[in-house]
Amino acid sequence: MKSTVNPIADDDDKEASTRQGIQSIEVAAPLLAALAGAAGPIPLSGLAKTAAMPAAKAHRYLVSLIRVGLVRQDAATGLYDLGPMALELGLVALGRLDAVKLADEIMAALRDATSETVALATWGNFGPTYIRLLQSRRPITINLQIGSVMPMTYTASGLCFAAFMPAAETETLLRAELALNRSEKLDAPQSRKALEPLLEETRQHGMARVIGHLDPTAVRPAGTTRAAERLLAGFNAFSAPVFDQDGCMRFALTVVGSAAHIDESWEGGIARATQAHAEQLSRRLGYRPR
Secondary structure, three states, X not given: OOOOOOHXXXXXXXXXXXXXXXXXXXXXXXXXXXXXXXXXXXXXXXXXXXXXXXXXXXXXXXXXXXHOOOEEEOOOOOOEEEOHHHHHHHHHHHHOOXXXXXXXXXXHHXXXXXXXXXXXXEEEOOEEEEEEEEOOOOOOOXXXXXXXXXXXXXXXXXXXXXXXXXXXXXXXXXXXXXXXXHHOOEOOOOOHHHHXXXXXXXXXXXXXXXXXXXXXXXXXXXXXXXXXXXXXXXXXXXXXXXXXXXXXXXXXXXXXXXXXXXXXXXXXXXXXXXXHHHHXXXXXXXXXXX
């Protein structure tokens, strides 16, 4: 009897096989994620637990992952870690990242979440410099411009850089700004001693905060000018650092708006949203806290 082949059934088998292959990758993915999230090499029991997978099943998948170089196992300790292929893929992916494009996406999401103005600053030749700006859709907007260089001693973006950038990179500009504050008698830190509590508060909370005052005369010490308050009066701002894969501060992500709309609390919705979106951008740039 002549046998016949059903092309439809054959296609169905191929499709089922393809689906099964995809499912195998999906099953193995939690193992790779568990290795990426571990502080270091990890035993099979811990790896299986983190991936929510029976140890015997995890072992079978690890054998295949080791064969293709995505996972390696230490011959002496038996511990598992990411392999050379995983490292190569990670480096290639990082090399193809467009950091500013990723930041644009995060900024749009942050503005949608807060309805406030969102700005992105990077470290330039003259200090913290705005390179991206999304204005609030509220009737009152803030007079900020791309290319603006922000003071480090009395703006949220500036304090963020002063707190989280290496001191060797900020010291020269910071010393000059403190001297300018003294000579102009600004109502802003005029010495390292006066600035340090602000930097310590910023590091403690993982982000910078500047509270604007609707009545500057109520907070201005005698003998000082209002010059430092021109950027602040009536506006609150939070700024969180964004780190890259090397742990270096890449950007300051800032939300600024009317004091009537922005809760000044460290635990408020604006503060939490700013920090959460900065952490999300850091992760997308390859940063992993040590």
